[in-house]
Amino acid sequence: METALYCPNCGYYEKKKDIGRSGDFHTSVSVGPLFGALLAQKFSAWLEGIPAGRHPPVIAEAGAHDGTLAADILTSLHTHHPELFGKIEFRIIEPSPQRRAWQRKTLAAFENKVRWTEDLSGLTNHGAADGGRAFCGIIFSNELLDAFPVHRLGWDGARKLWFEWGVAVNGDRFVWTRLSAAPVLPEWVRLLPPALLDALPEGCAIEVCPAAEQWWRRAAAILHQGWLLTADYGLNEDEILSPCRPHGTLRGYFRHHLADDILERPGEQDITAHVNFTALERAGGLAGLVTEFSGSQSKFLTEIFARAFHDGRLSGWSRAQTRQFQTLIHPEHMGGAFRVLAQRRDSDKINRVET
Numbered sequence: 298m299e300t301a302l303y304c305p306n307c308g309y310y311e312k313k314k315d316i317g318r319s320g321d322f323h324t325s326v327s328v329g330p331l332f333g334a335l336l337a338q339k340f341s342a343w344l345e346g347i348p349a350g351r352h353p354p355v356i357a358e359a360g361a362h363d364g365t366l367a368a369d370i371l372t373s374l375h376t377h378h379p380e381l382f383g384k385i386e387f388r389i390i391e392p393s394p395q396r397r398a399w400q401r402k403t404l405a406a407f408e409n410k411v412r413w414t415e416d417l418s419g420l421t422n423h424g425a426a427d428g429g430r431a432f433c434g435i436i437f438s439n440e441l442l443d444a445f446p447v448h449r450l451g452w453d454g455a456r457k458l459w460f461e462w463g464v465a466v467n468g469d470r471f472v473w474t475r476l477s478a479a480p481v482l483p484e485w486v487r488l489l490p491p492a493l494l495d496a497l498p499e500g501c502a503i504e505v506c507p508a509a510e511q512w513w514r515r516a517a518a519i520l521h522q523g524w525l526l527t528a529d530y531g532l533n534e535d536e537i538l539s540p541c542r543p544h545g546t547l548r549g550y551f552r553h554h555l556a557d558d559i560l561e562r563p564g565e566q567d568i569t570a571h572v573n574f575t576a577l578e579r580a581g582g583l584a585g586l587v588t589e590f591s592g593s594q595s596k597f598l599t600e601i602f603a604r605a606f607h608d609g610r611l612s613g614w615s616r617a618q619t620r621q622f623q624t625l626i627h628p629e630h631m632g633g634a635f636r637v638l639a640q641r642r643d644s645d646k647i648n649r650v651e652t
């Protein structure tokens with residue numbers, strides 16, 4: 298999955314810039330600029346509430362792809378919160394030179410506002426001149442963690458154990474192959490009750506994504522004061538094993554269709570799996586973060602909308618915005634399948650977690 302998506306020469310996300318109608322799938326960002334405008338509304342409410350510190354607050358995005366969401370947020374802050382726009386720094390966490398080039402182009406109008414870092418550690422290390430500093434602000438992502446490589450586990454009902462699926466080459470095709478080494482199981486899988494395991498169908502599959510939890514843990518460790526937010530499609534742990542998903546959630550998208558075989562067309566189709574939101578929330582909690590919001594995208598965005606309405610900030614709301622809002626919150630579009638997790642660290646909580 299990592300090679301198919303991120304190989305510098307042939308990886309899907311290195312080659313395919315288009316998301317939305319001309320791409321393989323939609324995201325809340327490709328629906329239109331409203332998603333970014335609502336996030337900007339939320340971010341301004343958060344940042345305006347924290348006392349001015351020695352350094353300006355930072356808004357940092359990971360998984361920015363071509364920079365559209367960053368541009369939507371910055372445009373909205375510039376228009377509706379010019380004072381805050383003047384104060385903040387905007388960072389993009391982007392390991393790929395190719396995607397950084399796309400983002401620079403999209404964000405040309407904000408070239409003095411945006412800076413790039415290859416990974417999370419760059420958020421607290423701004424070079425020798427500044428000697429490193431504690432991160433205060435917001436680290437956010439949309440549909441980042443569903444694109445992290447997963448381990449695919451299968452259930453062997455006869456031997457009552459989990460095994461791991463690997464990928465092998467057979468002739469000119471990639472095929473699934475059962476790995477002989479025992480997989481590393483996360484605690485929630487190890488602790489599944491025997492009665493439930495007895496009821497699992499032979500070959501039922503789930504995914505685990507230690508990389509997503511590790512990313513969240515590292516982001517939490519960096520956060521000295523502020524918020525960590527992600528929006529994505531995902532599940533809570535008690536929803537993962539479900540009769541309606543015997544093959545798990547790992548899937549491919551090609552031209553807006555579910556791919557029949559995710560091993561087909563490597564580098565040409567998207568591969569994705571649902572995010573385990575319970576695991577993220579637990580990782581953040583163990584790192585000392587407090588959950589501020591955990592629920593559907595629909596509820597999250599509706600609350601922002603209601604606040605803006607109450608504050609009289611919605612004058613000039615257009616029909617296009619209404620359509621975008623309906624798509625973003627509709628339970629059969631993005632409002633139900635997508636979830637939001639926002640966790641917070643207050644400044645007096647000292648960060649003691651290893652990165």
Ligand SMILES: C[S@@+](CC[C@H](N)C(=O)[O-])C[C@H]1O[C@@H](n2cnc3c(N)ncnc32)[C@H](O)[C@@H]1O
Pocket residue numbers: 310316324325326327359360361362363366390391392396438439440441444445
């Ligand atoms: C599904 S796309 C979402 C793009 C965009 N956020 C949106 O919502 O339209 C996932 C993006 O995350 C990026 N990505 C994956 N791993 C990353 C990492 N470790 N750091 C930063 N970006 C990453 C991918 O390259 C891709 O651009």
